[in-house]
Amino acid sequence: xxxxxxxxxSIIKDAISLFLITMVAGLALxxxxxxTKEPIAKMQIETVNRAYHSVFTDAVTFTxxxxxxxxxxxxxxVGLDPSFNGIIIDEVDKAFDDSNNLVxxxxxxxxxxxxxxxxxxxVGYSLDGTVKGIEMVSIxxxxxxxxxxxxxxxxxxxxxxxxxRFETTKTDATEEHQIEAISGATITTDAVVHAVNAGxxxxxxxxxxxxxxxxx
Amino acid sequence: xxxxxxxISNGVVKDNPTFIQMLGMCPTLAVTTSAxxxxxxxxxxxxxxxxxNFLISALRKLIPxxxxxxxxxxxxxxxxTIVEFLLxxxxxxxxxxxxxxxxxxxxxxxxxxRAESYAAKNPxxxxxxxxxxxxxxxxxxxxxxxxxxxxxxxxxxxxxKVTPANYEPTxxxxxxxxxxxxxxxxxxxxxxxxxxxxxxGSAKSTLSCGGNCGSCGGDTCTTNREKIEASKEIAAxxxxxxxxxxxxxxxxx
Amino acid sequence: xxxxxxxxxAAALVNNVVLSQFLGLCPFLGVSKKTGTAxxxxxxxxxxxxxxxxxxxxxYNYILVPAKLEYMNTIVFILVIAALVxxxxxxxxxxxxxxxxxxxxxxxxxxxNCAVLxxxxxxxxxxxxILTSVVHGFGAAVGFLLTIVLMAGIRxxxxxxxxxxxxxxxxxxxxxxxxxxxAFFGFSGLL
Numbered sequence: 064x065x066x067x068x069x070x071x072x073s074i075i076k077d078a079i080s081l082f083l084i085t086m087v088a089g090l091a092l093x094x095x096x097x098x099t100k101e102p103i104a105k106m107q108i109e110t111v112n113r114a115y116h117s118v119f120t121d122a123v124t125f126t127x128x129x130x131x132x133x134x135x136x137x138x139x140x141v142g143l144d145p146s147f148n149g150i151i152i153d154e155v156d157k158a159f160d161d162s163n164n165l166v167x168x169x170x171x172x173x174x175x176x177x178x179x180x181x182x183x184x185x186v187g188y189s190l191d192g193t194v195k196g197i198e199m200v201s202i203x204x205x206x207x208x209x210x211x212x213x214x215x216x217x218x219x220x221x222x223x224x225x226x227x228r229f230e231t232t233k234t235d236a237t238e239e240h241q242i243e244a245i246s247g248a249t250i251t252t253d254a255v256v257h258a259v260n261a262g263x264x265x266x267x268x269x270x271x272x273x274x275x276x277x278x279x
Numbered sequence: 280x281x282x283x284x285x286x287i288s289n290g291v292v293k294d295n296p297t298f299i300q301m302l303g304m305c306p307t308l309a310v311t312t313s314a315x316x317x318x319x320x321x322x323x324x325x326x327x328x329x330x331x332n333f334l335i336s337a338l339r340k341l342i343p344x345x346x347x348x349x350x351x352x353x354x355x356x357x358x359x360t361i362v363e364f365l366l367x368x369x370x371x372x373x374x375x376x377x378x379x380x381x382x383x384x385x386x387x388x389x390x391x392x393r394a395e396s397y398a399a400k401n402p403x404x405x406x407x408x409x410x411x412x413x414x415x416x417x418x419x420x421x422x423x424x425x426x427x428x429x430x431x432x433x434x435x436x437x438x439x440k441v442t443p444a445n446y447e448p449t450x451x452x453x454x455x456x457x458x459x460x461x462x463x464x465x466x467x468x469x470x471x472x473x474x475x476x477x478x479x480g481s482a483k484s485t486l487s488c489g490g491n492c493g494s495c496g497g498d499t500c501t502t503n504r505e506k507i508e509a510s511k512e513i514a515a516x517x518x519x520x521x522x523x524x525x526x527x528x529x530x531x532x
Numbered sequence: 533x534x535x536x537x538x539x540x541x542a543a544a545l546v547n548n549v550v551l552s553q554f555l556g557l558c559p560f561l562g563v564s565k566k567t568g569t570a571x572x573x574x575x576x577x578x579x580x581x582x583x584x585x586x587x588x589x590x591x592y593n594y595i596l597v598p599a600k601l602e603y604m605n606t607i608v609f610i611l612v613i614a615a616l617v618x619x620x621x622x623x624x625x626x627x628x629x630x631x632x633x634x635x636x637x638x639x640x641x642x643x644x645n646c647a648v649l650x651x652x653x654x655x656x657x658x659x660x661x662i663l664t665s666v667v668h669g670f671g672a673a674v675g676f677l678l679t680i681v682l683m684a685g686i687r688x689x690x691x692x693x694x695x696x697x698x699x700x701x702x703x704x705x706x707x708x709x710x711x712x713x714x715a716f717f718g719f720s721g722l723l
Contacts, residue, residue: 073343081346081353084338088357088607095361096603102368110371179378180657203375206313207433207453210376247450250720301702304561305646309554349614356607364603379653382606386646388558451714455552459710463703471698 111185114198115156115169119187121195122158122166131155131168134269140261143268147261149175155266158187165272166190171200172262176254178209184255186221186262190272196222197259209251217245217252221259227267229256283408290412297420298465299474302388307421308458310380314437317425318418319373323362323381325414328390329407330358332398336406339399351394356385389417428452428461536667539660543671545719549647550679551712556647560680561705563641570684574677576638578670580620581648584613585669588652589662602656609652617642647676679712686712 115125135152155170167189175181182202187195199213211217221229226240231252236243244252267273296302303324310320331354335342342350363381366374374381384390393413398406426436432452434442442448451457468474549555556577563573588609596602621639624632642648651672655665686708695704 073345077343077346080341080343081349084342084350085353085611088353089604092357092360092604092607095364099364099368103364106368106371175658201371201375203378205453206316206376207429207435207448208450247454304557305554308557349611352610352614353607356610360603360606363606379650379657382653383555383646383650385606385610386649454713454717455554456710456713456717458554459706459713463699463706463710466706467699467703470700470703 111154111171111200114171114185114200115158115187118185118196118198119158119167119169119189121160121189122169122187123161124159124163125156125169126159128155128157128168131266131269135170135265138265138269140265143261143264146257147264150258150261152262152265153183167195168266168270170262170266172258174254174258174261176250176257177202177204178248178250178254179203179205182212182251182254182258184258186259188263188266191225192227192267192273193223193225194221194259194263197255204248204251209245209248211245211248212251212255217243217255227263228260231256282405286405286408287412287415290409290414290416291419292416294413295416295420296389296413297417297424298469300389301466302392303417304462305383306380306387307424308462310377311421311425311428311458311461312453313429313433313435314422314426316376317421317423319370320377320380321414321418321421323366323373323377324384324387324389324417325411326362327355327358327384328393328414328417329410330361331355331390332393332406332410333403334358335394336398336401336403347399348391348395351391352385355390355394359384389413424461424465428457432457536664539664539668540671540674541722543668544675544678545716546722548675548679548713548716548719549651549672550676551709551716553650555650556645556676559638559641559645560676560683560709561702563638564680564683564687564705567681567684567688570680571677572634573638573641574673574680576635576642577645577647577676578673579635580613580617580639580642581651581673581676582666582670583620584616584648584652585655585665586662587616588612589655589660589665592656593662605653605656606649610649613648613652647672682712683708 112125116122119125132152132155135155138152140147140150140152151173153171153173155168157165158167158169160166167187169185169187171183171185173181173183180203182204183200184202185198185200187197189195197218199218202210202213204210204212220236220242224239229240229242231244231249232241233244233249242252242256290296294300297307306320306324310316331351334354335351338350338354359382362384363374366377366381393409397409401409430436430441431449432454434440434446434448452461543549547553550557550560559573559577564570591608591612592602592605596605596608601608617639621632621636624636624639651669655668658668660668683705687705690704690708699707
């Protein structure tokens with residue numbers, strides 16, 4: 064009997080100490096979370112901003128296009144094209160040059176078609192329908208393979224091209240709309256190409272500035 | 280002072296977790312696609328290891344014996360999450376390239392293994408230095424394997440081109456199968472040269488937990504092994520008894 | 533329906549947990565000596581991983597997200613998985629002794645199996661719904677069963693081969709795993 068109560072009290076003691084450790088751990092985590100929340104958010108905004116500036120060098124200021132961003136949030140991308148499955152346009156910004164004229168759009172698009180999960184990239188798109196450039200915002204593909212999507216050699220293939228739809232090719236790109244696949248990483252190439260296409264198609268279909276909206 | 284240095288050399292050379300103890304095989308194979316990833320993963324693990332060793336050693340007299348494993352896991356998971364926040368805030372690209380392998384540090388055998396076999400029995404400062412040593416040893420291992428795979432598979436090291444222009448990189452080495460091949464070659468070399476290693480030749484090694492269960496998860500692992508052995512070899516009870524006493528000895532020591 | 537099927541096939545074959553994500557290597561290398569034990573281990577993983585995917589994604593979506601505690605997922609998941617394994621072991625022991633005899637010994641090994649935690653975390657990072665999470669967990673576990681049984685089958689044969697001395701044991705198993713990983717690349721054409 065005495066043994067029994069002793070056992071019980073030790074179980075309670077064990078449970079209490081485990082509970083205390085878990086509680087302190089939880090509180091500590093909550094504290095660190097609060098402290099790092101701001102730097103994390105700041106870092107994300109900065110990364111996106113830097114990407115915006117590098118994809119649209121002619122533009123100086125960017126302001127969020129609330130209307131298009133809102134439309135994008137509920138837009139049925141697959142309705143535009145089946146290959147846009149799993150692609151979301153997170154944010155559309157208007158790009159202005161130094162004399163405050165609207166020169167085009169930049170947008171951030173996220174695709175889950177990547178080999179290791181999601182890839183987010185920023186795309187600059189001018190009013191005359193030219194892709195100004197692309198930049199990776201977050202990418203976690205295989206180093207040495209898919210990660211090569213984040214090299215100028217790959218990204219520059221998109222710059223200053225006025226095409227409606229890019230296409231992946233496994234041989235040397237001969238035509239304007241062809242993008243040379245990264246060797247050994249066709250899935251990543253396709254994911255990026257589809258994401259750019261999806262963004263371009265969305266802007267063309269919805270922006271009143273470029274003309275898609277008025278055609279509806 | 281000497282004792283502290285001894286802990287570090289022990290971790291880096293004598294009991295190197297990658298080359299000698301063969302622990303933490305999941306990250307060793309998964310993130311060593313480049314030297315940069317290897318060093319990033321190694322240092323992240325080191326940070327968690329030092330912090331958890333320090334705290335577990337400080338609390339070693341307060342944590343009841345029966346609930347020590349869950350307590351350790353809670354402490355380790357907390358530090359892993361904290362490190363994850365810091366990476367997100369200050370090194371987002373590393374965080375993105377290591378992905379879910381950062382939270383998976385929680386189940387890395389090395390950390391629980393060091394907590395159980397060292398930090399739970401030794402004073403605070405020594406435990407922290409043990410963490411530094413083991414962590415650096417792990418970093419060296421991952422970086423070396425990462426560099427090897429990167430040179431063969433991409434022709435670069437830390438993203439600098441090092442191979443002659445006419446060398447066509449052997450892609451397979453940075454793909455998943457390459458990881459298995461590289462570690463296979465490594466262990467074969469150890470066997471050939473008769474180096475001290477957890478996987479070295481001995482037929483009785485059951486390979487669980489990357490080769491050596493006894494030094495990995497403390498008695499959770501040992502009992503697991505006991506159970507499996509017992510179920511497999513009820514008939515050959517003699518062997519089982521021998522193993523059990525061996526495991527018991529390990530537990531007691 | 534079609535999407536669930538794609539998730540299932542992708543998890544089982546294309547993004548195989550062991551051969552392409554390197555999760556659950558310990559049991560894969562440690563318990564693959566005999567096809568019998570490998571099958572037992574695989575079955576136990578299917579059981580636990582499916583259940584763990586269900587429970588962790590329910591907890592994530594109905595407790596952590598409303599309470600804005602998403603950042604606690606690692607610590608919560610590992611505790612839930614550890615508790616779940618213990619619980620399953622107790623329930624099986626009490627209500628289904630035959631099943632317990634078949635799977636029981638493998639259950640404790642699964643707590644330290646990073647594949648279960650890994651799959652739970654992937655469910656969250658990929659924003660899977662509860663149903664998709666369960667399908668993904670089940671698929672990943674089927675992939676695990678498939679690879680560990682295949683591996684055990686191969687290892688039983690390797691026993692009779694004349695492997696060079698320094699390649700015996702661990703090295704030849706890793707080479708085999710590498711060759712299997714190459715073979716599994718073929719599945720990426722499925723999607």
